[in-house]
Amino acid sequence: xxxxxxxxxxxxxxxxxxxxxxxxxxxxxxxxxxxxxxxxxxxxxxxxxxxxxxxxxxxxxxxxxxxxxxxxxxxxxxxxxxxxxxxxxxxxxxxxxxxxxxxxxxxxxxxxxxxxxxxxxxxxxxxxxxxxxxxxxxxxxxxxxxxxxxxxxxxxxxxxxxxxxxxxxxxxxxxxxxxxxxxxxxxxxxxxxxxxxxxxxxxxxxxxxxxxxxxxxxxxxxxxxxxxxxxxxxxxxxxxxxxxxxxxxxxxxxxxxxxxxxxxxxxxxxxxxxxxxxxxxxxxxxxxxxxxxxxxxxxxxxxxxxxxxxxxxxxxxxxxxxxxxxxxxxxxxxxxxxxxxxxxxxxxxxxxxxxxxxxxxxxxxxxxxxxxxxxxxxxxxxxxxxxxxxxxxxxxxxxxxxxxxxxxxxxxxxxxxxxxxxxxxxxxxxxxxxxxxxxxxxxxxxxxxxxxxxxxxxxxxxxxxxxxxxxxxxxxxxxxxxxxxxxxxxxxxxxxxxxxxxxxxxxxxxxxxxxxxxxxxxxxxxxxxxxxxxxxxxxxxxxxxxxxxxxxxxxxxxxxxxxxxxxxxxxxxxxxxxxxxxxxxxxxxxxxxxxxxxxxxxxxxxxxxxxxxxxxxxxxxxxxxxxxxxxxxxxxxxxxxxxxxxxxxxxxxxxxxxxxxxxxxxxxxxxxxxxxxxxxxxxxxxxxxxxxxxxxxxxxxxxxxxxxxxxxxxxxxxxxxxxxxxxxxxxxxxxxxxxxxxxxxxxxxxxxxxxxxxxxxxxxxxxxxxxxxxxxxxxxxxxxxxxxxxxxxxxxxxxxxxxxxxxxxxxxxxx
Numbered sequence: 001x002x003x004x005x006x007x008x009x010x011x012x013x014x015x016x017x018x019x020x021x022x023x024x025x026x027x028x029x030x031x032x033x034x035x036x037x038x039x040x041x042x043x044x045x046x047x048x049x050x051x052x053x054x055x056x057x058x059x060x061x062x063x064x065x066x067x068x069x070x071x072x073x074x075x076x077x078x079x080x081x082x083x084x085x086x087x088x089x090x091x092x093x094x095x096x097x098x099x100x101x102x103x104x105x106x107x108x109x110x111x112x113x114x115x116x117x118x119x120x121x122x123x124x125x126x127x128x129x130x131x132x133x134x135x136x137x138x139x140x141x142x143x144x145x146x147x148x149x150x151x152x153x154x155x156x157x158x159x160x161x162x163x164x165x166x167x168x169x170x171x172x173x174x175x176x177x178x179x180x181x182x183x184x185x186x187x188x189x190x191x192x193x194x195x196x197x198x199x200x201x202x203x204x205x206x207x208x209x210x211x212x213x214x215x216x217x218x219x220x221x222x223x224x225x226x227x228x229x230x231x232x233x234x235x236x237x238x239x240x241x242x243x244x245x246x247x248x249x250x251x252x253x254x255x256x257x258x259x260x261x262x263x264x265x266x267x268x269x270x271x272x273x274x275x276x277x278x279x280x281x282x283x284x285x286x287x288x289x290x291x292x293x294x295x296x297x298x299x300x301x302x303x304x305x306x307x308x309x310x311x312x313x314x315x316x317x318x319x320x321x322x323x324x325x326x327x328x329x330x331x332x333x334x335x336x337x338x339x340x341x342x343x344x345x346x347x348x349x350x351x352x353x354x355x356x357x358x359x360x361x362x363x364x365x366x367x368x369x370x371x372x373x374x375x376x377x378x379x380x381x382x383x384x385x386x387x388x389x390x391x392x393x394x395x396x397x398x399x400x401x402x403x404x405x406x407x408x409x410x411x412x413x414x415x416x417x418x419x420x421x422x423x424x425x426x427x428x429x430x431x432x433x434x435x436x437x438x439x440x441x442x443x444x445x446x447x448x449x450x451x452x453x454x455x456x457x458x459x460x461x462x463x464x465x466x467x468x469x470x471x472x473x474x475x476x477x478x479x480x481x482x483x484x485x486x487x488x489x490x491x492x493x494x495x496x497x498x499x500x501x502x503x504x505x506x507x508x509x510x511x512x513x514x515x516x517x518x519x520x521x522x523x524x525x526x527x528x529x530x531x532x533x534x535x536x537x538x539x540x541x542x543x544x545x546x547x548x549x550x551x552x553x554x555x556x557x558x559x560x561x562x563x564x565x566x567x568x569x570x571x572x573x574x575x576x577x578x579x580x581x582x583x584x585x586x587x588x589x590x591x592x593x594x595x596x597x598x599x600x601x602x603x604x605x606x607x608x609x610x611x612x613x614x615x616x617x618x619x620x621x622x623x624x625x626x627x628x629x630x631x632x633x634x635x636x637x638x639x640x641x642x643x644x645x646x647x648x649x650x651x652x653x654x655x656x657x658x659x660x661x662x663x664x665x666x667x668x669x670x671x672x673x674x675x676x677x678x679x680x681x682x683x684x685x686x687x688x689x690x691x692x693x694x695x696x697x698x699x700x701x702x703x704x705x706x707x708x709x710x711x712x713x714x715x716x717x718x719x720x721x722x723x724x725x726x727x728x729x730x731x732x733x734x735x736x737x738x739x740x741x742x743x744x745x746x747x748x749x750x751x752x753x754x755x756x757x758x759x760x761x762x763x764x765x766x767x768x769x770x771x772x773x774x775x776x777x778x779x780x781x782x783x784x785x786x787x788x789x790x791x792x793x794x795x796x797x798x799x800x801x802x803x804x805x806x807x808x809x810x811x812x813x814x815x
Contacts, residue, residue: 011047015048018048019050022055031063035062057096060095064092064093064095068088070102071088072088078150080154082135086725086726087109091105091112092108094108121712122712124161125171128171130714134714136693145172149168149172156168181700182697184668185668186668188668188670192633196637199629203251209248213255232258234251236250236254301613301651302444304420307392308420308421309445311393313423313424313425313426313445314425314447314448319434319453320431320455322431322456322570323460326430326454327353327400329454334357339395340381342397342400343384343388343397343398343400345400347371349400350367350384357382363379364380364381364382367383370744370745371741371745385404385414388416393422394424397427400429400430401535402428402437405611412612415611416614418445419445433563437609444611458573460580460581466585467543469587473525476544477529477533477571477572478526479544479545498526501515503515506731508761508764512532515527516533516537516539533571535567541571541572541573541581542577543581544568544572544583546595569581610648610651612653612654612655613654620675623639632663632667633660636660658687660681662695665692665695666680669696676747680695689732691735707751707753708740709752709753710741713760719773722771730767
């Protein structure tokens with residue numbers, strides 16, 4: 001035997017044999033090495049044996065892990081699938097009999113489970129729902145009837161209900177009713193989707209080729225071509241051909257409705273030369289079926305924002321790298337204006353805009369996806385980009401982080417904000433990369449643009465060599481690209497005695513801000529973060545160190561691009577705090593020359609200069625009227641297949657996969673209007689934790705006239721004892737609350753108890769913040785650091801990460 005106490009090895013072996021003989025307890029051969037090590041620690045210098053009680057305690061210490069495994073097996077056999085390993089290990093700690101039978105182990109587990117279940121909610125029903133939600137979020141598992149009854153009886157015992165059977169029977173009836181409803185929803189959705197697909201196919205069969213147009217309209221071939229070029233004749237569908245050409249198809253019903261306008265078109269063609277306007281103003285004329293397709297096709301998207309088009313807008317594009325003072329310049333102009341609007345990419349930054357304006361003596365209200373702060377008499381509003389008000393003109397507006405125009409998930413929101421912001425003077429802020437796209441949008445809108453280009457206030461340099469984990473110093477920020485890697489690095493640094501703050505996307509804005517404040521105040525030495533620090537946080541970072549030079553972007557794992565390195569690395573060297581910013585790479589991750597090259601690289605050319613667009617509620621209603629359907633699924637199918645052609649010269653359709661998935665799932669929920677379905681389709685949910693299925697359940701309750709209660713916190717253990725899995729569970733609960741509060745602002749009659757939801761959110765935020773603040777959370781020093789020369793394991797940023805399953809693209813919406 002190899003002992004960590006070589007000089008005590010022989011005495012420990014003798015003491016073990018003596019204790020076995022004295023107590024008569026059986027010890028397995030595989031247990032002996034562990035027992036010897038435990039006894040070696042217990043032996044007093046010069047002692048040759050330990051007393052019976054100490055031996056029994058040592059034997060219990062060795063056997064507790066197997067007892068936990070045994071309890072997991074027993075609970076699974078009993079249908080208690082909601083019992084966790086943490087529960088069984090907590091029970092095993094209380095067992096002091098070295099040879100317990102199954103009944104003794106289960107009796108030790110019982111009080112642990114009672115405490116856990118009692119802490120899951122304020123009521124027995126809430127406790128059951130929280131347990132079910134955690135199982136559903138974590139594994140997608142629904143409890144079988146027998147498992148639900150087992151849980152119900154356990155909850156009834158925890159809450160000391162007088163009639164456990166009655167409580168269980170009530171839950172079983174609710175569950176059966178819910179399953180029947182889910183089956184009806186799925187069946188109805190399937191039937192309605194089939195109906196809409198058939199409707200689309202029938203419509204497509206009714207379309208005629210271009211050769212039939214002159215005959216239908218009684219016009220010449222040349223006239224038909226001219227009117228198509230002038231966007232007077234809507235092309236219903238453009239079908240790509242093998243030779244690279246297109247086959248144009250037309251709706252004969254729409255063509256016949258246009259015949260009465262032909263004389264006017266001919267007169268106009270004689271008076272003025274034919275031309276195709278980029279963004280014609282439809283004015284206030286009635287939009288009939290003949291032009292609905294043009295509006296809904298999004299090929300004249302700028303004209304959709306009538307208030308903005310009616311104003312004599314002027315755009316000032318302010319570009320520069322991080323830490324160049326873009327926001328300060330624009331906020332000063334906004335504060336001087338009589339009325340204004342500040343649009344931010346994140347709720348956190350919207351709050352910062354509001355605070356900055358308030359500090360300048362300007363009363364400012366707030367509007368984000370999940371909250372409102374109305375300041376009486378205020379004429380300024382800070383909001384997230386998706387919440388841009390389109391109908392109330394203001395003197396000045398700011399739109400920040402315009403490089404987001406190319407973001408595949410949220411780029412369409414920036415297109416709509418820049419085109420639709422009803423401001424006489426619009427300040428657009430962003431990295432230099434955004435300049436070509438903003439100019440293109442201004443051209444489509446017919447707005448003049450002047451540019452202000454700012455330089456960084458303090459120099460930003462690339463480090464000459466890589467940095468080891470042990471060389472990290474105060475005011476350093478370590479950058480990884482997943483929650484797991486951030487927490488792994490945190491554990492390593494905590495084990496070195498470092499004080500650490502963390503920032504990653506799953507944390508709420510409130511917790512991110514609190515963690516940033518700990519770092520800025522010196523309560524944490526090192527910040528470990530994902531690219532979530534790239535926007536919306538003021539951080540006093542001296543040096544940014546990349547712990548990974550590759551990231552998964554939703555489609556593939558790829559190298560960081562220059563804009564990402566500049567945006568994240570540019571957080572180093574805050575003006576007035578540090579003389580310069582330094583950008584480095586962690587040892588073993590990559591070459592410092594990569595950082596040099598990225599910082600020196602010019603702005604990347606934008607591959608597709610067409611801004612992304614997506615429909616809004618008005619366009620959805622227009623298409624629904626055109627096709628004669630109240631199906632959101634049918635509307636989105638038409639938009640996706642027949643409205644905006646792939647080679648449109650001005651616009652491209654944004655990624656709407658999640659909206660389409662929600663619309664598809666909602667198709668079976670009766671008694672929701674088209675407008676209500678569209679609101680649900682825009683709700684920020686994450687389908688990686690079954691967010692869409694949960695949304696359908698909420699929508700079904702809403703449609704049935706039932707109140708949708710806010711999600712609870714579930715059980716929150718003391719922060720100092722929280723495991724990483726419990727932290728992740730709390731973050732998922734926070735996501736549920738974000739979606740619920742978002743819907744509560746739009747459907748207050750169904751999503752009641754907003755005050756309770758806000759209080760629950762605050763409790764979760766406080767708990768998560770407390771967990772992250774604790775410096776002793778389960779951080780065990782590894783025997784060999786993954787970053788040491790004698791270990792070939794890669795740093796977290798170099799681990800082989802599998803791409804999420806197809807269809808599980810991470811959702812990054814923030815409203």
